[in-house]
Amino acid sequence: LREKLQSLAALQKVDVEIAAFKKSAETYPKQIAELEKELGTVRSAVEAERSKLDDIERQRSSLEQTISEEKDKVKKWEARLTEQRSTREYSALAREIDIAKKSNVSMAEELVELGKTQGAQREVVKQKDVDFQARAKDLGAKMAELRAKLAEAEAGVKGLEEKRNDAAKNVEANLLRRYDAVRKKRMPAMVPLAPPNTCTGCRMNVPPQMYNTLKVSLGYDTCPSCMRIIYAPEAIEPASK
Ligand SMILES: [Zn+2]
16 A cells, blocks of 8 residues: 555656646746747837838939929920010919929928938938847847747656656556546645644645544545545655654
8 A cells, every 4th residue: 555655656746847847838938929029029110110211212202203393394384485475475484484493492402301311211220220130139049048948848848748657657547547637626636644634735624533544554535625635644654753
């Protein structure tokens, strides 16, 4: 009987190790996802500035297009000016030309300003990109580190699971079934009683005669409160007296 309980205690030790490993491993994917999110935020910031730059570029070429069309128009009007017969028509067209020229001058000034804005925005993009590259390198290194840790933990769990299978072979089938059924609900599934008659799993007292029986039989029973497998400490640890 003592051997039965000892082999189950050995199995439980492995299960506790596996649970601890899995718990630490399950934080890694979450941390990796957080870093990916952070990298995405930095990337979006660069893209936002780059898209502002694209807008300025579009505004600039559209303005250049307009200026060029307006200049052509002025040229055509100037050519037509000589064909005008009446003074009234002549001066009307001359006034139109004057207005168009003034508007062209102000558009040319606007184009210069737009060029300056574009230059400044180009610098912003450049700086943001430098920041992004640095962050990407830093975050990439952190992610690689976490992925390595995750792989290590997964390998560790795999190794422990093999160890568990070996340990489970030594446990009597009925006891193993009971243990596994309890284990799914609460860990540890197998606990010693604390004298005089307390279940160390749920801290409830079991009937005194249960403890007395276990002390003599060195076997196991079920805690009526939490259903854990209970035993007298003497069953595993040799009595200190
Ligand atoms: Zn209990």
